[in-house]
Amino acid sequence: MSQFALEVKALTKTIGKKTIVDDVSFQVERGEIFGLLGPNGAGKTTIIRMIVSLINRTGGTVLINGHDLDDSFTEAMNELGAIVENPEFYKYLSGYKNLKHYARMALSDISEERINEVTELVGLENAINDKVRTYSLGMRQRLGVAQAILHKPSILILDEPTNGLDPQGIREFRDYLRLLASQGTSVLVSSHLLSEMQLMCDRFAIIEKGKLIHISSMHDNETSEARKVKTIEVELSNPTLASKLLTEHMTDVKVTSSKGTRLTLSVRKEQIPMINKLFVENDIDVFEILNVKATLEDRFLEITNKDKKEQMV
Numbered sequence: 001m002s003q004f005a006l007e008v009k010a011l012t013k014t015i016g017k018k019t020i021v022d023d024v025s026f027q028v029e030r031g032e033i034f035g036l037l038g039p040n041g042a043g044k045t046t047i048i049r050m051i052v053s054l055i056n057r058t059g060g061t062v063l064i065n066g067h068d069l070d071d072s073f074t075e076a077m078n079e080l081g082a083i084v085e086n087p088e089f090y091k092y093l094s095g096y097k098n099l100k101h102y103a104r105m106a107l108s109d110i111s112e113e114r115i116n117e118v119t120e121l122v123g124l125e126n127a128i129n130d131k132v133r134t135y136s137l138g139m140r141q142r143l144g145v146a147q148a149i150l151h152k153p154s155i156l157i158l159d160e161p162t163n164g165l166d167p168q169g170i171r172e173f174r175d176y177l178r179l180l181a182s183q184g185t186s187v188l189v190s191s192h193l194l195s196e197m198q199l200m201c202d203r204f205a206i207i208e209k210g211k212l213i214h215i216s217s218m219h220d221n222e223t224s225e226a227r228k229v230k231t232i233e234v235e236l237s238n239p240t241l242a243s244k245l246l247t248e249h250m251t252d253v254k255v256t257s258s259k260g261t262r263l264t265l266s267v268r269k270e271q272i273p274m275i276n277k278l279f280v281e282n283d284i285d286v287f288e289i290l291n292v293k294a295t296l297e298d299r300f301l302e303i304t305n306k307d308k309k310e311q312m313v
């Protein structure tokens with residue numbers, strides 16, 4: 001068993017003169033939910049279609065549970081479960097019959113016990129004997145996941161799985177993915193919705209114009225908090241004077257917004273007592289200092305803006 005459920009190295013796709021995916025590398029650990037995050041047209045679907053071998057790679061290597069797609073295609077594909085387009089079902093058959101039919105046609109050695117196991121895992125046990133045409137979109141998605149994991153793959157790959165789901169459906173879907181990951185199946189999931197990825201993934205890669213521009217851990221903020229620039233919100237009696245003092249005395253503290261008596265500041269943790277002292281010594285009353293937790297959206301914008309600035313220099 002390989003250390004990684006999925007390794008992607010220098011993945012590249014060119015169509016004509018256009019490079020759609022440019023030298024993308026990342027690894028997905030066992031039991032991890034890994035996100036591909038990026039705006040529409042960034043190249044996420046193309047990356048996924050190359051990994052699942054729906055389209056050819058122009059360059060690069062893909063290893064699934066250590067099996068190289070180029071050398072051991074069948075072994076690699078046996079370790080993979082995927083929903084890339086909306087899964088097709090026989091609407092007039094029950095969920096159970098659909099799974100059974102798929103197992104017979106596409107896979108070998110799938111026991112009734114396994115079908116019951118995956119049904120339970122995706123929470124469809126009460127509806128599995130109903131016809132698929134009566135299922136909600138969320139239930140069909142979950143039946144798709146059940147079908148994709150019947151053969152116990154090392155990694156499940158889902159392209160924009162929550163498209164069209166309502167908030168309740170998204171939350172349920174997230175919970176089933178988490179359960180699956182806790183049992184050792186890794187998940188690679190793409191989305192253009194930052195808030196959703198923040199809730200769903202352990203780590204994420206940001207893809208922009210075919211390039212991987214950032215790869216990170218969701219827990220970065222907490223582990224190296226002392227060194228990192230953070231956002232705080234301060235409520236005080238004289239925000240105009242406070243902004244002026246900060247500009248004069250603490251040049252590396254940024255005032256990012258000012259609303260009524262509240263200022264939002266970009267600071268390092270060690271600067272907070274100094275700022276407080278500066279205000280108090282100048283007769284400014286400080287009513288509140290709030291730690292604003294950076295959302296993935298803030299980080300996404302920060303990273304993509306930084307990238308743009310670097311390109312402009």
Ligand SMILES: Nc1ncnc2c1ncn2[C@@H]1O[C@H](COP(=O)(O)OP(=O)(O)OP(=O)(O)O)[C@@H](O)[C@H]1O
Binds near residue numbers: 043
């Ligand atoms: N067969 C093709 N021929 C030409 N251009 C293509 C082809 N397939 C994809 N592209 C282009 O490659 C870019 C990346 O497309 P891709 O679908 O991978 O992006 P995406 O990040 O998945 O976006 P979305 O969320 O909109 O699907 C887009 O600009 C798209 O127009």
